Amino acid sequence: DAKTTQPPSMDCAEGRAANLPCNHSTISGNEYVYWYRQIHSQGPQYIIHGLKNNETNEMASLIITEDRKSSTLILPHATLRDTAVYYCIVRVTGANSKLTFGKGITLSVRP
């Protein structure tokens, strides 16, 4: 699986958009970009994933650059409950492939 690079931390104000960057310059054509988050020591929570096109769901939007070498997770209106570690993971397609977690980015949402 391709390696990802994320800044260690960032913060944003409650109610504002949080834009979390991820670099994955060695991504290959059959690899998806997944985002999970982990609040305290709870189980990782799936947020969103994409291959080439931008994606949006009820939690977030995922913007993938045209060359697929980087992506941005956008939480449109961050709340205090969005404070967590966010993991950007690149995963080969394949029915059984595991997730390889890095250190992620710690997002702190301030009141």
Added chain:
Amino acid sequence: EPEVTQTPSHQVTQMGQEVILRCVPISNHLYFYWYRQILGQKVEFLVSFYNNEISEKSEIFDDQFSVERPDGSNFTLKIRSTKLEDSAMYFCASKKGRAGDTQYFGPGTRLTVL
């Protein structure tokens, strides 16, 4: 919405004892996983399981570990003789099966080995 459940939420055991961690994956899922997270460290893959056999395992998953799907709903991780360094959060995950399908995680079991 269906979710992965795990029991117990916290298990305390003495070094050398056997423990069994239990998971109930989402009911129509076919692929099952165990991960662990030592305090302050990354989430690490342990093992994946499909069609009643191990598909892939990491270096961590040595002979003291085993997994089983004893019936149609449970998925267990057994640690035969626990060591202090097995203290960690253990997460179960499941996936429906198609390539690209998402893994959903349970809340975890905190294992403390004394």
